[in-house]
Amino acid sequence: MNPFETxxxxxxxxxxxxxxxxxxxxxxKDFDELKENNQKLAFVKLLKELVGIxxxxxxxxxxxLYWAGKLPNPIKEERRDKLKRLEELAKTPLVDELIxxxxxxxxxxxxxxxxxxxxxELLSFDEKFQKENE
Numbered sequence: 001m002n003p004f005e006t007x008x009x010x011x012x013x014x015x016x017x018x019x020x021x022x023x024x025x026x027x028x029k030d031f032d033e034l035k036e037n038n039q040k041l042a043f044v045k046l047l048k049e050l051v052g053i054x055x056x057x058x059x060x061x062x063x064x065l066y067w068a069g070k071l072p073n074p075i076k077e078e079r080r081d082k083l084k085r086l087e088e089l090a091k092t093p094l095v096d097e098l099i100x101x102x103x104x105x106x107x108x109x110x111x112x113x114x115x116x117x118x119x120x121e122l123l124s125f126d127e128k129f130q131k132e133n134e
Contacts, residue, residue, distance in 0.1 A: 016054040020062040021071060023050045035067065043067075 024031055027050065034043040040063060048059035065071045105113060114122065 012054070013058060016051065016058045017062060019051050019053060020047060020059070023047065024062075024066060024071065031066070040067065 024047070027046075030046070031043060034040075034046065043066075044056060044059045044063045047063060048054070048056055051059065062071070102110075117125075
């Protein structure tokens with residue numbers, strides 16, 4: 001389950017979560033020490049003090065996520081987004097080339113081409129076409 005889904009209720013809480021994550025990773029050593037010593041209340045108070053834009057309840061909710069190991073790493077999330085954008089950029093010229101090649105296929109050549117795919121792959125293609133036509 002995505003921690004943002006369990007915590008995010010309002011735009012203010014989403015902003016608090018983003019700010020809290022930055023603070024947690026900035027002061028990771030201090031927060032990890034509090035966690036190791038099972039000082040949850042001190043953890044909540046420090047988080048509230050350092051973030052400073054919300055109440056104790058939001059700090060406690062973020063602390064619970066951190067304690068449970070369900071808080072996302074913003075660096076990993078950012079890298080994942082960048083990799084996804086790079087993949088899309090890399091795919092665009094390839095897809096454009098393939099469209100031209102597919103358009104040039106005759107019916108019989110298209111049939112031979114499609115026969116090389118597995119039934120599962122063909123069903124996957126068919127599902128994608130159905131979604132596009134809905």
